[in-house]
Amino acid sequence: xxxxxxxxxxxxxxxxxxxxxxxxxxxxxxxxxxxxxxxxxxxxxxxxxxxxxxxxxxxxxxxxxxxxxxxxxxxxxxxxxxxxxxxxxxxxxxxxxxxxxxxxxxxxxxxxxxxxxxxxxxxxxxxxxxxxxxxxxxxxxxxxxxxxxxxxxxxxxxxxxxxxxxxxxxxxxxxxxxxxxxxxxxxxxxxxxxxxxxxxxxxxxxxxxxxxxxxxxxxxxxxxxxxxxxxxxxxxxxxxxxxxxxxxxxxxxxxxxxxxxxxxxxxxxxxxxxxxxxxxxxxxxxxxxxxxxxxxxxxxxxxxxxxxxxxxxxxxxxxxxxxxxxxxx
Amino acid sequence: xxxxxxxxxxxxxxxxxxxxxxxxxxxxxxxxxxxxxxxxxxxxxxxxxxxxxxxxxxxxxxxxxxxxxxxxxxxxxxxxxxxxxxxxxxxxxxxxxxxxxxxxxxxxxxxxxxxxxxxxxxxxxxxxxxxxxxxxxxxxxxxxxxxxxxxxxxxxxxxxxxxxxxxxxxxxxxxxxxxxxxxxxxxxxxxxxxxxxxxxxxxxxxxxxxxxxxxxxxxxxxxxxxxxxxxxxxxxxxxxxxxxxxxxxxxxxxxxxxxxxxxxxxxxxxxxxxxxxxxxxxxxxxxxxxxxxxxxxxxxxxxxxxxxxxxxxxxxxxxxxxxxxxxxxxxxxxxxxxxxxxxxxxxxxxxxxxxxxxxxxxxxxxxxxxxxxxxxxxxxxxxxxxxxxxxxxxxxxxxxxxxxxxxxx
Numbered sequence: 040x041x042x043x044x045x046x047x048x049x050x051x052x053x054x055x056x057x058x059x060x061x062x063x064x065x066x067x068x069x070x071x072x073x074x075x076x077x078x079x080x081x082x083x084x085x086x087x088x089x090x091x092x093x094x095x096x097x098x099x100x101x102x103x104x105x106x107x108x109x110x111x112x113x114x115x116x117x118x119x120x121x122x123x124x125x126x127x128x129x130x131x132x133x134x135x136x137x138x139x140x141x142x143x144x145x146x147x148x149x150x151x152x153x154x155x156x157x158x159x160x161x162x163x164x165x166x167x168x169x170x171x172x173x174x175x176x177x178x179x180x181x182x183x184x185x186x187x188x189x190x191x192x193x194x195x196x197x198x199x200x201x202x203x204x205x206x207x208x209x210x211x212x213x214x215x216x217x218x219x220x221x222x223x224x225x226x227x228x229x230x231x232x233x234x235x236x237x238x239x240x241x242x243x244x245x246x247x248x249x250x251x252x253x254x255x256x257x258x259x260x261x262x263x264x265x266x267x268x269x270x271x272x273x274x275x276x277x278x279x280x281x282x283x284x285x286x287x288x289x290x291x292x293x294x295x296x297x298x299x300x301x302x303x304x305x306x307x308x309x310x311x312x313x314x315x316x317x318x319x320x321x322x323x324x325x326x327x328x329x330x331x332x333x334x335x336x337x338x339x340x341x342x343x344x345x346x347x348x349x350x351x352x353x354x355x356x357x358x359x360x361x362x363x364x365x366x367x368x
Numbered sequence: 369x370x371x372x373x374x375x376x377x378x379x380x381x382x383x384x385x386x387x388x389x390x391x392x393x394x395x396x397x398x399x400x401x402x403x404x405x406x407x408x409x410x411x412x413x414x415x416x417x418x419x420x421x422x423x424x425x426x427x428x429x430x431x432x433x434x435x436x437x438x439x440x441x442x443x444x445x446x447x448x449x450x451x452x453x454x455x456x457x458x459x460x461x462x463x464x465x466x467x468x469x470x471x472x473x474x475x476x477x478x479x480x481x482x483x484x485x486x487x488x489x490x491x492x493x494x495x496x497x498x499x500x501x502x503x504x505x506x507x508x509x510x511x512x513x514x515x516x517x518x519x520x521x522x523x524x525x526x527x528x529x530x531x532x533x534x535x536x537x538x539x540x541x542x543x544x545x546x547x548x549x550x551x552x553x554x555x556x557x558x559x560x561x562x563x564x565x566x567x568x569x570x571x572x573x574x575x576x577x578x579x580x581x582x583x584x585x586x587x588x589x590x591x592x593x594x595x596x597x598x599x600x601x602x603x604x605x606x607x608x609x610x611x612x613x614x615x616x617x618x619x620x621x622x623x624x625x626x627x628x629x630x631x632x633x634x635x636x637x638x639x640x641x642x643x644x645x646x647x648x649x650x651x652x653x654x655x656x657x658x659x660x661x662x663x664x665x666x667x668x669x670x671x672x673x674x675x676x677x678x679x680x681x682x683x684x685x686x687x688x689x690x691x692x693x694x695x696x697x698x699x700x701x702x703x704x705x706x707x708x709x710x711x712x713x714x715x716x717x718x719x720x721x722x723x724x725x726x727x728x729x730x731x732x733x734x735x736x737x738x739x740x741x742x743x744x745x746x747x748x749x750x751x752x753x754x755x756x757x758x759x760x761x762x763x764x765x766x767x768x769x770x771x772x773x774x775x776x777x
Contacts, residue, residue, distance in 0.1 A: 352659030
């Protein structure tokens with residue numbers, strides 16, 4: 040990196056394939072590509088925080104050395120406005136010849152599974168069109184969300200969460216480097232709460248270290264308490280209590296002040312409904328009903344419906360179901 | 369079919385008090401007539417002036433009935449051109465009523481129809497008539513201020529009639545509908561009244577042309593009048609849907625040809641709970657219909673299947689109005705969609721925040737969405753508890769403290 044980013048996730052991101060630990064099989068195959076100076080199209084799949092983007096960046100680094108930035112185009116499907124923009128950027132980029140002795144340039148397309156299948160079809164044609172001068176690394180959480188024709192053109196690499204001990208080792212190493220004391224219980228808590236997502240684990244560690252010089256289990260839970268979406272819990276409670284207008288207004292200000300999408304909120308609601316911390320005083324059948332509604336609304340939103348109208352309809356149903364459940368109780 | 373009696377005639381007021389609006393003019397007119405009854409008129413003639421359809425002729429008719437007078441009526445310009453009429457009017461005006469016989473009221477309509485410029489003779493005839501008359505003479509005019517009419521004005525009690533208010537007009541229209549046994553939604557009456565611009569005669573004629581022979585009138589019927597939704601205001605449309613007496617009636621708003629249904633969806637989204645509170649059933653039902661309309665709208669646009677529009681329109685009218693357990697009608701103030709207001713008000717702020725997020729995203733190889741959801745909560749904690757660490761982070765990201773704090777607020 041040209042400048043040291045003071046976020047620990049960046050500061051301790053491996054720079055070369057050699058620095059990657061605990062993904063031996065993947066790393067050794069990627070090293071083969073570097074040695075041959077030939078890379079097929081690649082598809083990296085796996086849960087968040089398992090090193091997919093890191094592996095792609097390290098591969099670029101090892102392939103091109105110090106010129107890796109000139110030969111690598113990083114795109115994020117969620118931030119580019121549609122397949123046309125992506126195509127244009129790829130076209131412009133692929134027009135110039137690669138620097139150095141590798142005869143192709145790399146295009147890393149992150150969050151590729153956020154593309155619609157139509158967009159992926161268009162992407163497939165683009166990949167074919169520029170396959171002589173470029174290689175693609177597609178990154179996704181789920182292979183099943185990538186269309187077959189693309190999968191069949193790519194070498195697929197599946198990333199697994201780091202094993203517990205390896206993850207804790209990494210956290211310990213970072214803490215040591217930063218001069219931060221971490222208790223064993225704190226590391227255990229971070230491991231449990233980060234659910235295999237190393238990026239999240241490191242972020243928890245840094246935030247905890249910002250709070251206290253010594254990171255204990257309590258500090259970790261303090262951090263987790265601060266990042267948990269209390270707002271969403273309140274909104275659900277208001278709706279179930281039949282206070283529809285209040286719930287609607289809270290939801291609106293929450294969404295707009297945090298710039299959240301409807302799907303973001305639905306995912307939080309889904310999580311909240313399954314959390315033991317949420318006490319709604321409803322029976323299990325009613326809870327299942329609410330979950331079913333969230334699923335339906337989520338489907339509508341990914342289909343392209345209006346966030347606010349759909350969420351308001353959801354809250355109105357919550358309010359109705361809540362009042363019925365009270366009546367029968 | 370029997371001959372059509374114009375409703376303007378059929379429903380002419382029988383008493384002065386029943387003439388719509390213009391209370392000041394009515395008072396002045398009654399005072400003038402009473403001065404005749406007492407035998408000492410201040411002025412022998414009254415000149416009722418004002419825009420068309422404000423009750424000038426009607427008040428004369430009502431006075432004749434109320435004061436038990438024979439109405440002798442003529443159009444002022446005819447008096448001049450038709451010798452027979454002139455003779456008749458002059459005789460009626462000059463003859464003293466015999467004992468036991470009824471008095472008379474002479475009405476000369478449209479006095480300004482006599483062109484004072486082209487035909488001074490015409491005006492002389494009217495002045496002569498006033499001079500010889502032994503009965504009250506009523507003249508009407510739209511514009512009495514032509515300088516050549518000055519000498520005539522001096523002979524007359526000047527009584528001004530003003531344009532009628534929308535409320536006066538709708539009251540009369542509603543009355544007629546009741547007498548004719550026609551069910552007519554308020555929106556239709558309101559539209560007719562607005563369109564009439566203070567002219568009750570025009571309003572009654574409009575009503576007759578769309579409503580005669582029907583038992584029910586809808587906004588659809590307004591098309592006969594060349595009803596163009598001059599960007600009908602959303603408040604009216606929303607109220608029409610949310611307070612429709614029957615769900616099918618709510619469909620009436622679809623006759624606004626330039627109805628902005630996407631805007632309407634936003635307006636309904638904002639205002640359903642205001643109208644339907646406290647009924648949770650009604651709110652949930654209405655939102656259910658509205659949200660399905662939104663789904664259809666999305667499909668229609670994505671697949672370019674414009675024929676689906678009809679279902680969208682049905683759902684936002686009949687669908688929304690079909691909500692169960694609607695509370696009894698109440699007048700609520702509607703509000704402009706807050707979503708649109710917020711989006712407009714925070715546009716620059718959101719753009720600035722997006723630039724900061726992009727900058728962070730580029731440096732952390734994440735999408736802006738992930739930065740917002742997965743990194744920002746941690747950055748907030750660091751920002752609150754450890755300014756020194758935060759300062760370093762921001763510096764390494766090349767982001768000023770100020771612009772970072774803009775995304776937190």
